[in-house]
Amino acid sequence: MRRARLSLEAYERGVLAADRGVLAQAITLIESRDEEDGKLAQALLTRLLPLTGKARRVGITGVPGVGKSTFIDALGMKLLGERHKVAVLAIDPSSSISGGSILGDKTRMARLSVEPNAFIRPSPSGLTPGGIARRTRETMLLCEAAGFDVVLVETVGVGQGETAVAEMVDFFLVLMLPGAGDELQGIKKGVLELADLIAVNKADGDGTGPARVALGELKAALRYVPHKRADWEPQAIAISAKTGDGLDPLWNHVEAHRAALENSGGLETLRHEQQRAWMWALITERLEQAFCHHPAVSQRLAAVEAEVRAGRMTPTTAADELLALFGG
Secondary structure (H helix, E strand, O other): OOOOOOOHHHHHHHHHOOOHHHHHHHHHHHHOOOHHHHHHHHHHHHHHHHHOOOOEEEEEEEOOOOOHHHHHHHHHHHHHHOOOOEEEEEEEOEOOOOOOEOOOHHHHOOOHHHOOOEEEEEEEOOOOHHHOOOOHHHHHHHHHHOOOOEEEEEOOOOOOOHHHHHHHOOEEEEEEOOOOOOOHHHOOHHHHHHOOEEEEOOOOHHHHHHHHHHHHHHHHHHOOOOOOEOOEOOEEEEOOOOOOOOHHHHHHHHHHHHHHHHHHOHHHHHHHHHHHHHHHHHHHHHHHHHHHHOHHHHHHHHHHHHHHHOOOOOHHHHHHHHHHHHHO
């Protein structure tokens, strides 16, 4: 059964008071595809927008098994100890069969999930291209308005969607495993180009030696990767989420990067670019929705898809026909 909507004022008061229940309801409102929910959500965001934009926005990616959730749990606890308030937006891979999400992140962040100054929100990707949750940007703004000064965005880590996450955060962290090898564990070179820092995780016990080797390989690889910013040189370090080793230097890199942005005036420029990217993401999404719901397109779409699957029509011809119907 659908939960009744709160009033705009009730959502606003609850978010500003960091009421976790109301914040969760506001995020559900943001994620809803209901038209009335969408209008209310945008009205809420408009009121809260002046209170956003000051948090440390950190994107985190890495191949499955690298220990992202364990790392976030350890880093989050460290930041809470330094009087930060931490929000974690974990973009959950949706099932390709049921469309549901695998919401296991709270169980993998056992310590952080029970802390009053932490908020964890697993959001299903909804099978969107790149696996990015449809309203991750808006959810981030709600968390910032609620007073969370660190927002960690965890990607699904399957080689997709990192660019979209990198566009919505200030600092992009790539986690690697010991024994990266020449293939860099299947992570594309483009992901390394997005990185502000690479951290080799599990650099403890039997992993210490392999981590040292991987670190050398990654440092060498970084020499040939173009820098995103002229005033920031990405580095590679070794860490252990299990023991906590390396977490202090890692966060020092995040803070140094923030200081460099603020000193150069780049933070304001970055915020403007994030807003622009958000606008275009919404335009793309809404154009796709309008296309699929166009009467002429929806009437012909199934037949055209069947022709393409059967090899009787090229994808280009199919796209041209459907777009002509949409524009007609």
